[in-house]
Amino acid sequence: MxxxxxxxxxxxxxxxxxxxxxxxxxxxxxxxxxxxxxxxxxxxxxxxxxxxxxxxxxxxxxxxxxDKQRVPRPKAPSSSPSPSPQLLLLPAPNSVADAAPPEDSEKSPHDDKTPSPKLYSAMILEALGELKEPNGSEVTTICNFIEIDKSYKLTDSYAKRALAPMKDSSLKKKDPAKSSKAAKGLALFAAASPALDAAEAAAMKVADAEAKSHLANEHMMEVERIGKMAEETESLLALAEELYQRCSRGEVLTILQVAKREI
DNA sequence: ATAGGGTTACCT
DNA sequence: AGGTAACCCTAT
CATH class of the missing domain: 1.10.10.60 (Homeodomain-like)
Structure with missing residues (x-):
């Protein structure tokens, strides 16, 4: 049986x-x-x-x-003592090329490859709000949220900018375990980016339809709402940009700090 | 408990 | 037959 x-x-x-x-x-x-x-x-x-x-x-x-082309396989040189971290890939859009139902007329007409900064700001704020982490969210977590949940691809330049300071050991944290974890996550993130160029570019802003239609709708409304606020109040936009700059430097910001404008 | 390899069931 | 997904087994 x-x-x-x-x-x-x-x-x-x-x-x-x-x-x-x-x-x-x-x-x-x-x-x-x-x-x-x-x-x-x-x-x-x-x-x-x-x-x-x-x-x-x-x-x-x-x-x-x-495209049966396999991943080029970065393959770390034997001179590197540290074991090469396995490629942690995001289960991106499921069945994008698979049986796309023609009834879907909601093809997003905006083909903007580069969403405006205010959209990024909105997404970052949304990520913080959605994750609801009492101790704050790490940059990696925020990036992952935006990539997986919003199906947006962040260019490797972003990851590099975030990774560079960290690699430089200019990171002084009280919690070594946490920071190393974050650094590892970023490293994986950066390594995966160039390899997936083509595929990810194609799936850049594809919403993974089913399963999250209502959820996505909710999120979109939220994004729009926050986005409008950012558009109308310059201060919030400036705040979000400051937040982004800080995150790029590898700092861990708590949502409390953001709420209190103490950044 | 987790990662990885192997096996079986299902679909085209 | 070939590929994929769920399941199973074993070493660490």
Whole structure:
């Protein structure tokens, strides 16, 4: 008697993504136990989460369906003592080239490759609000949120600018574990960017349709709302830009600081 | 508990 | 038959 092969639902997939976003890839047990996701993922084991994430990552890796070209494989030189970190890839847009339903008339007409700064500001603020991290959000987390959840691709220049100061060991933190974790995340982020150039560029601002239609709608409304505020009040825009500059330098800002204008 | 390799079931 | 996704096993 074969096991009926329980296929993953959109809800479960969404929960997994948010779980990875919140706890990071690898903390499968933590994600599975999280009260926010456990109701949805109750029938899945931690191993199931790992396997599913592997499948998602593989699909998004480059084997989009066309172009059998494998990833060039950065391959760290043997002179490097540190083990090369595995490529942690984002399970980008699912089935973009796959059976696109023609009924979708909501093709975003704006093909602007470079969203205005105010849109970035809005996204950063939205990320902070959505993540609801009491201790503040790290730059990596914010970047991941924007990339995964909003399906936006950040150019590697951004990552480089953020990474450069960190690499320079100009980072003096009280929490070495946390900073190293952040640095590692950024390193992975920067390494993955150039490799995925073509694929990511194509999927630059593709919303991953199903599963999040209502959620995305909510987010869009939120973005628009905040965006309008930023547009009308120059001060907020300036604030967001300051926030971005700080983040670029690798600083960790707390949402409290932002709220109190103490940055 | 997690990562990785291997196996089985399903779809085209 | 070939590819993909869910499942299983094992070493660390």
């Amino acid at each position: 074969g096991a009926p092969k329980q296929k993953w639902t959109s809800e479960e997939e969404e929960a997994l993504r948010r779980g990875v976003l919140k706890h990071g890839a690898g903390k499968w047990r933590t994600i599975q136990k999280d009260p926010e996701f456990s109701p949805v993922l109750s029938s899945r084991s931690n191993i199931d989460l790992k396997d599913k994430w592997r499948n998602l990552s593989f699909s998004a890796s480059g084997l989009g369906s066309r």
